[in-house]
Amino acid sequence: MANNISVIADGKKQFIVVKIGSEQYGIDISYVDNIVRMQKITRVPKAQPYFKGIINLRGEIVPVMSIRTKMDLEPDVFTDVTRIIILKLEEHGVLGILVDEVKEVVTLGPSEIDKVAYDAKNNKSNFINGVGKHGEELISLFDTNSIIDETENV
Amino acid sequence: MDVSQYLEIFIDETNGHLQNLSDCIMSLEKDPENMDTINEIFRAAHSLKGMAGTMGFKRMQRLTHDMENVFQEVRSGNMNVTSGLVDVLFQCLDAIDAYLENVKESSEEGTDDNEAIIKELNDILASETGNAPKKEESKPTEKEEKPKETLNGEKYQKKYQDIEFSEKEKDELRTSEEKGLNLYGITVYIQEDCLLKAARAFLVFKAVEDYGNIIVYNPSSQDIEDEKFGVDFSFYFASETPLEKIIEVSKAVSEIEEVVGEKVIYKELTVAAAKKEEEEAAKEAEKTKAAENVPASVVAPSKQPQTAKKQGQGKPVTNRTVRVDIEKLDALMNQVSELIIAKNSLVAIGSTSDGGTSGANSQAFHEQIEYLERITTSLHESVMKVRMVPIESVVQKFPRMIRDLSKKLDKKMELYMTGEDTELDRTVVDQIGDPLQHLLRNSADHGLESAETRRKRGKPEVGSIHLNAFQEGNNVIIEVSDDGNGIDTESVKNKAIERGLITPEQGAALSQKEIIDFLFMPSFSMAKKISDVSGRGVGLDVVKSNIETLGGDVEVKSVLGEGSKFIVRLPLTLAIIQALMVEVRNEKYAISLGSIETIEEIIADEIKFVQAKEVIHIRGMVIPLIRLDQLLDCEPEDEERESLTVIIVRKGDKFAGIIVDELNGQQEIVIKSLGKYINNSTKIISGATVLGDGEVALILDVNTLF
Numbered sequence: 001m002a003n004n005i006s007v008i009a010d011g012k013k014q015f016i017v018v019k020i021g022s023e024q025y026g027i028d029i030s031y032v033d034n035i036v037r038m039q040k041i042t043r044v045p046k047a048q049p050y051f052k053g054i055i056n057l058r059g060e061i062v063p064v065m066s067i068r069t070k071m072d073l074e075p076d077v078f079t080d081v082t083r084i085i086i087l088k089l090e091e092h093g094v095l096g097i098l099v100d101e102v103k104e105v106v107t108l109g110p111s112e113i114d115k116v117a118y119d120a121k122n123n124k125s126n127f128i129n130g131v132g133k134h135g136e137e138l139i140s141l142f143d144t145n146s147i148i149d150e151t152e153n154v
Numbered sequence: 155m156d157v158s159q160y161l162e163i164f165i166d167e168t169n170g171h172l173q174n175l176s177d178c179i180m181s182l183e184k185d186p187e188n189m190d191t192i193n194e195i196f197r198a199a200h201s202l203k204g205m206a207g208t209m210g211f212k213r214m215q216r217l218t219h220d221m222e223n224v225f226q227e228v229r230s231g232n233m234n235v236t237s238g239l240v241d242v243l244f245q246c247l248d249a250i251d252a253y254l255e256n257v258k259e260s261s262e263e264g265t266d267d268n269e270a271i272i273k274e275l276n277d278i279l280a281s282e283t284g285n286a287p288k289k290e291e292s293k294p295t296e297k298e299e300k301p302k303e304t305l306n307g308e309k310y311q312k313k314y315q316d317i318e319f320s321e322k323e324k325d326e327l328r329t330s331e332e333k334g335l336n337l338y339g340i341t342v343y344i345q346e347d348c349l350l351k352a353a354r355a356f357l358v359f360k361a362v363e364d365y366g367n368i369i370v371y372n373p374s375s376q377d378i379e380d381e382k383f384g385v386d387f388s389f390y391f392a393s394e395t396p397l398e399k400i401i402e403v404s405k406a407v408s409e410i411e412e413v414v415g416e417k418v419i420y421k422e423l424t425v426a427a428a429k430k431e432e433e434e435a436a437k438e439a440e441k442t443k444a445a446e447n448v449p450a451s452v453v454a455p456s457k458q459p460q461t462a463k464k465q466g467q468g469k470p471v472t473n474r475t476v477r478v479d480i481e482k483l484d485a486l487m488n489q490v491s492e493l494i495i496a497k498n499s500l501v502a503i504g505s506t507s508d509g510g511t512s513g514a515n516s517q518a519f520h521e522q523i524e525y526l527e528r529i530t531t532s533l534h535e536s537v538m539k540v541r542m543v544p545i546e547s548v549v550q551k552f553p554r555m556i557r558d559l560s561k562k563l564d565k566k567m568e569l570y571m572t573g574e575d576t577e578l579d580r581t582v583v584d585q586i587g588d589p590l591q592h593l594l595r596n597s598a599d600h601g602l603e604s605a606e607t608r609r610k611r612g613k614p615e616v617g618s619i620h621l622n623a624f625q626e627g628n629n630v631i632i633e634v635s636d637d638g639n640g641i642d643t644e645s646v647k648n649k650a651i652e653r654g655l656i657t658p659e660q661g662a663a664l665s666q667k668e669i670i671d672f673l674f675m676p677s678f679s680m681a682k683k684i685s686d687v688s689g690r691g692v693g694l695d696v697v698k699s700n701i702e703t704l705g706g707d708v709e710v711k712s713v714l715g716e717g718s719k720f721i722v723r724l725p726l727t728l729a730i731i732q733a734l735m736v737e738v739r740n741e742k743y744a745i746s747l748g749s750i751e752t753i754e755e756i757i758a759d760e761i762k763f764v765q766a767k768e769v770i771h772i773r774g775m776v777i778p779l780i781r782l783d784q785l786l787d788c789e790p791e792d793e794e795r796e797s798l799t800v801i802i803v804r805k806g807d808k809f810a811g812i813i814v815d816e817l818n819g820q821q822e823i824v825i826k827s828l829g830k831y832i833n834n835s836t837k838i839i840s841g842a843t844v845l846g847d848g849e850v851a852l853i854l855d856v857n858t859l860f
Contacts, residue, residue, distance in 0.1 A: 042850040046836045065831070
């Protein structure tokens with residue numbers, strides 16, 4: 001299921017590169033509906049701790065998740081470059097995730113993507129389904145489905 | 155032939171006939187001699203058969219045909235309605251319903267022949283009437299054949315002779331003739347039991363138009379399209395093809411009984427028409443009497459009394475209703491919601507912008523906003539009303555269900571229903587069926603005692619179950635009550651202790667209501683043995699969650715030995731509500747106005763403690779207090795306020811006071827879902843809404859606070 005990411009010519013995939021903390025992450029562009037600036041997030045009492053709340057996206061209510069909280073990183077610090085990436089997932093609907101900064105869009109061929117060789121017990125790696133090599137940089141590729149999966153480490 | 159475009163009508167009408175049949179058979183069981191009911195059943199069965207035949211559903215046709223045979227015998231007094239017969243008839247209805255379900259899903263009727271039921275029907279028919287079941291050629295065909303033989307000359311008149319021409323039509327006729335085309339006058343008779351007459355007419359026209367042009371229609375083509383005609387229609391036709399061919403292709407259309415026609419000469423036609431006009435003047439008096447229908451019967455009312463009558467009886471094509479896809483209404487509703495949000499932003503701008511700067515302008519602006527507000531509110535109401543349907547469509551199947559249950563459980567019971575015309579939003583009505591059905595089953599199975607026990611207790615042997623629906627404020631209440639045993643709270647409590655849900659000590663402290671709440675827990679069944687009807691423990695919890703998804707709730711009142719009452723409370727509208735906006739630590743929340751009783755300012759010192767819980771004593775009532783900031787995990791305030799704003803909310807006969815920081819006035823809000831991601835297990839937040847300034851406010855469901 002993790003591999004049904006968009007395929008452009010000769011098996012290449014496009015990713016949006018974002019910064020969370022000191023690391024760079026890639027999000028499969030086919031899931032990205034929109035990228036919006038930070039705006040007022042309305043807290044929802046009693047929700048899971050990693051849900052920051054909800055925002056109004058052109059009249060639609062969109063829940064916003066803190067990927068930092070979900071990955072047990074230190075809490076979000078909101079700056080001018082903080083963005084909310086709006087993901088659109090078939091059955092589940094729309095979801096926003098908070099990122100520190102949006103860098104660029106990269107195209108990675110199959111040869112540039114390595115499968116994760118992390119320790120499977122490491123929770124953090126559960127969100128990653130591959131590492132992309134772009135020039136000198138390494139980009140952890142999010143497994144979009146596991147981000148929204150409710151069952152694991154809450 | 156492609157009948158798919160009629161499929162929807164077929165499904166709809168079949169549903170109607172089935173329900174009608176079911177109702178009639180129910181009342182027939184009580185009053186087996188009632189000729190009107192028998193006739194009604196006969197008619198419905200006959201229509202069903204005709205429609206199934208038209209649509210090419212052979213199995214369905216066969217079954218309904220055999221049902222019709224039975225009623226034929228009942229009608230002619232050759233057999234009596236027995237309980238056994240009624241049972242079989244209900245089986246037939248279920249079988250037809252199953253066919254219909256198949257049709258709905260796949261446009262096919264399925265492959266179940268239901269031989270067993272047909273055999274049973276025919277057996278009853280044979281044993282009751284003493285002769286073998288008459289096969290295919292029974293009643294309806296006879297009816298058709300006979301008149302055909304005897305009345306042939308009279309019945310199929312050349313009605314086209316009665317057509318009056320307008321000047322334009324005369325012109326067309328003349329020019330066609332001058333071009334050397336043959337003019338034909340043709341009258342087509344459709345079988346009386348044909349259900350899609352307009353479609354047949356259309357097919358006839360389509361067939362003949364391959365050969366020439368239709369110049370004059372009678373009735374008008376519009377009326378034919380709208381099915382505003384009896385069993386016949388006439389037209390004049392210009393063509394090079396010989397008449398025989400035209401008649402042949404017309405007859406090739408199914409369910410066309412007869413086609414009569416001849417070649418006509420324009421000159422004779424006009425002369426005849428002129429003659430007709432004279433006659434007509436003489437018949438003026440008669441004409442007014444029969445004037446309601448097509449010109450054909452107007453001109454010759456006395457000649458075709460049978461047809462005229464038939465027209466009167468045939469279902470009138472009403473133009474006053476429109477069938478609308480619920481999705482279109484949903485879309486409309488969404489747009490109205492958007493409009494209301496846009497309006498709310500205008501209101502917000504209007505109230506914040508410095509109105510003083512441009513005096514007159516600002517006043518005009520405010521007036522227009524108020525105007526807009528009125529319009530959007532009434533537009534919303536109208537759209538809501540369009541979506542409202544009576545709960546009848548759901549509850550009408552219940553009498554039948556109770557009858558079946560009565561047989562199955564071997565208990566005598568009667569269902570009394572009131573308020574079937576109470577209206578609810580379509581989406582609610584669609585989903586309320588199952589929960590209600592469950593509650594009724596529950597009453598029938600667990601509620602009512604056996605006849606023997608009832609006798610001992612001095613209750614009437616026949617148990618009664620009531621289903622009452624009515625509107626109360628912004629809610630619709632549906633009560634399901636029975637005069638049975640009621641809920642034995644002691645045994646529920648013991649069961650809960652047995653299941654380890656509570657300790658005996660805890661049990662002793664529970665209120666009756668808290669004990670009854672156990673019944674709504676998943677897989678908590680009180681039935682001593684599992685039956686077909688209920689007792690698997692998947693029940694009341696599902697009822698409860700179903701109703702809660704619809705924004706409603708269930709309450710139970712029960713007196714041991716006297717019966718119990720389940721009260722289902724449903725919101726009238728789903729999408730847009732009037733709400734009071736409140737603020738807690740700068741967070742905005744909306745509370746539905748429907749549940750708010752009063753708003754009070756109290757002094758902190760007035761708060762008293764009962765069982766370590768905060769309460770206030772207002773106008774003779776002790777009301778528990780809920781601090782919204784604590785409930786919603788807000789940051790505590792540095793200092794306790796001296797004066798507190800309390801919103802007194804009400805659910806049924808219970809009250810609670812909610813302490814908030816500030817009131818922000820009343821507003822019409824559009825309810826939006828939080829989506830699936832956010833875990834909302836406490837259900838305190840029932841949704842969110844977008845405010846005029848684009849900010850999001852959460853909607854509190856105060857019903858969860860009780």
